[in-house]
Amino acid sequence: MELVLDPLKCIECGACELACGYHWDRALSPVTSSIMVYRAREKKNYFGLILKQPEHLVLGRPEGIETQRIGAVTEGREADASAKPIMLREACDLCEGFDQGPLCVLFCPTAAITAA
Amino acid sequence: MGDLVNENVLLVDLASGETEEEMIDEEFFGEHLSGAAANLALYERHADGDPVVLGTGFLTGTLVPGGGAGVVTAKSPRTGVVCHAPLTLYLGAELKYAGFDFVVLKGAAQAPTCLWLHDGMADVKDGSSLWGKTAWEATDAIRRDLGEDVIQVLSMGPAAERGEPAAGLVANYWPTPDRFGFAGLLGKKNVKAVAIRGMGLFDLSDEEGFVAACMDLAAQAKELLSGKGGGVGPIAAAMGEDIASWLAPLTHRHKADFGTPYAANTFLATDQDPSVMQETQVAEPGMLLTDAGDVLALKALGMDAKQTARALAVCARQGVDPAAAARLAAEQGISDADSLEKALASMSCPAGDAPPGTMAALAPDRPVFGGFGDLSGEAARAEWWNRRQAVGAIFGMDPRFMCMAPFLTEEKLCELVSLGAGLTVDREKLDDAVNKVLGE
Ligand code: SF4
Numbered sequence: 001m002e003l004v005l006d007p008l009k010c011i012e013c014g015a016c017e018l019a020c021g022y023h024w025d026r027a028l029s030p031v032t033s034s035i036m037v038y039r040a041r042e043k044k045n046y047f048g049l050i051l052k053q054p055e056h057l058v059l060g061r062p063e064g065i066e067t068q069r070i071g072a073v074t075e076g077r078e079a080d081a082s083a084k085p086i087m088l089r090e091a092c093d094l095c096e097g098f099d100q101g102p103l104c105v106l107f108c109p110t111a112a113i114t115a116a
Numbered sequence: 117m118g119d120l121v122n123e124n125v126l127l128v129d130l131a132s133g134e135t136e137e138e139m140i141d142e143e144f145f146g147e148h149l150s151g152a153a154a155n156l157a158l159y160e161r162h163a164d165g166d167p168v169v170l171g172t173g174f175l176t177g178t179l180v181p182g183g184g185a186g187v188v189t190a191k192s193p194r195t196g197v198v199c200h201a202p203l204t205l206y207l208g209a210e211l212k213y214a215g216f217d218f219v220v221l222k223g224a225a226q227a228p229t230c231l232w233l234h235d236g237m238a239d240v241k242d243g244s245s246l247w248g249k250t251a252w253e254a255t256d257a258i259r260r261d262l263g264e265d266v267i268q269v270l271s272m273g274p275a276a277e278r279g280e281p282a283a284g285l286v287a288n289y290w291p292t293p294d295r296f297g298f299a300g301l302l303g304k305k306n307v308k309a310v311a312i313r314g315m316g317l318f319d320l321s322d323e324e325g326f327v328a329a330c331m332d333l334a335a336q337a338k339e340l341l342s343g344k345g346g347g348v349g350p351i352a353a354a355m356g357e358d359i360a361s362w363l364a365p366l367t368h369r370h371k372a373d374f375g376t377p378y379a380a381n382t383f384l385a386t387d388q389d390p391s392v393m394q395e396t397q398v399a400e401p402g403m404l405l406t407d408a409g410d411v412l413a414l415k416a417l418g419m420d421a422k423q424t425a426r427a428l429a430v431c432a433r434q435g436v437d438p439a440a441a442a443r444l445a446a447e448q449g450i451s452d453a454d455s456l457e458k459a460l461a462s463m464s465c466p467a468g469d470a471p472p473g474t475m476a477a478l479a480p481d482r483p484v485f486g487g488f489g490d491l492s493g494e495a496a497r498a499e500w501w502n503r504r505q506a507v508g509a510i511f512g513m514d515p516r517f518m519c520m521a522p523f524l525t526e527e528k529l530c531e532l533v534s535l536g537a538g539l540t541v542d543r544e545k546l547d548d549a550v551n552k553v554l555g556e
């Protein structure tokens with residue numbers, strides 16, 4: 001199973017971040033999640049998703065998905081500054097141990113994140 | 117930190133610039149609940165300082181669908197009555213995660229001030245360099261100076277600095293439903309902006325029970341919203357006007373308030389091809405429409421969608437309640453954004469009739485997708501709307517989603533508070549809180 005992002009369906013509600021934070025902390029917090037809503041260009045209405053996988057960073061930009069190797073990102077070659085906070089967090093483990101499937105998928109209202 | 121709450125109030129004495137964190141306990145929450153009802157209790161406790169109270173609800177910033185709003189409470193300079201307006205977009209959740217359930221702004225600062233709330237800390241900063249700036253410029257400057265683009269900013273524009281009765285608060289760059297002149301009140305207090313960044317964490321009383329209940333509601337929300345689209349269009353349709361084809365040529369993407377499964381806001385690209393999704397060099401390509409009622413009021417003046425979006429951008433930059441601006445435009449026969457901008461710069465905006473009641477209207481006065489039973493007749497609908505809005509404002513729910521989701525019953529919301537915060541809210545207590553919030 002893997003997560004599939006469809007950034008253009010995202011509405012920036014932040015539910016996936018909280019759901020993932022719950023997976024890691026058994027509490028509500030938006031700052032420990034393996035998935036992050038990129039929302040730094042508010043006036044331009046430009047927003048998307050960043051997912052940290054064990055070896056890759058998936059950048060779900062509105063114009064398309066890009067996958068970067070984490071080494072390449074930390075070396076700063078193609079790094080996106082907005083990816084910084086997520087580098088310190090746990091990588092997505094697809095909600096291991098949770099029977100009902102990935103929590104971010106369950107809480108995403110628009111199917112911007114699905115499991116395939 | 118307690119379950120679902122920080123258990124605190126931040127008291128800001130603006131005259132001295134001193135801040136004090138006051139802890140509140142279960143007894144306070146049991147007595148006054150949260151959100152608008154707790155704000156009201158704090159307003160009364162500090163009434164001699166003519167306070168502006170920012171507050172959050174038990175369910176603000178949670179996984180409950182629609183659990184994203186905060187609320188601002190103060191005595192309206194326009195009505196003389198203590199009123200409540202929602203803190204929209206990410207502001208409410210950010211406040212809670214910044215470490216504060218409630219913030220009481222008392223008295224008046226000697227000089228322009230900016231309050232910076234983060235990591236459980238409150239800095240009263242010099243805001244003189246922000247004074248005179250538009251709300252957009254102020255937000256840009258704050259984010260640049262504090263070094264983060266996602267800081268949430270509640271601010272005012274020049275209209276509030278001039279003491280305009282029709283000034284309105286601005287959330288980052290977009291209008292809030294401040295129909296009560298709260299922005300002008302903050303202007304008199306010399307508070308140009310409140311900047312907020314939240315990184316906290318909240319425990320849950322019964323974590324599995326709470327998340328299971330939220331998951332069930334999330335599934336119901338998906339079912340409800342399937343095929344319904346998003347943005348201000350369907351809300352305007354519920355209000356009786358189909359503007360889908362009027363909006364479509366400029367529609368970029370819809371955007372939600374925090375934690376809300378319906379994207380109630382629509383971005384219109386006025387200065388860029390709306391089909392372009394990649395980031396461009398255009399710094400200000402358009403405007404986020406946050407309130408279907410404001411859109412309809414400007415449209416009724418003969419404005420097309422582009423002029424409407426530009427007029428709303430003028431209101432947001434100047435910090436003017438768009439409903440009042442629409443009244444000014446109607447009086448002056450204005451039907452374009454440039455003329456409105458000139459008019460707003462050179463004359464006072466009429467405050468107009470005081471809005472009825474104590475709750476700011478952002479949500480439509482009727483169910484958006486039906487499902488709430490028989491609400492025929494003005495009186496039945498008004499009673500339903502007031503109760504629904506008051507309950508939402510007490511618990512921290514998005515006002516528009518409260519008019520969309522029949523499954524968010526009062527019993528369900530009370531159950532969620534019980535699961536999340538471990539606090540029992542009975543019918544009598546909720547009725548009492550609702551009556552107080554509605555000023556009854
Ligand atoms: S699948 Fe689980 S761990 Fe992975 S991003 Fe989603 S919620 Fe987080």
Ligand code: SF4
Pocket residue numbers: 009010011012013014015016017037049107108109110111112113
């Ligand atoms: S839950 Fe879905 S719609 Fe909401 S921010 Fe995450 S990906 Fe976007």
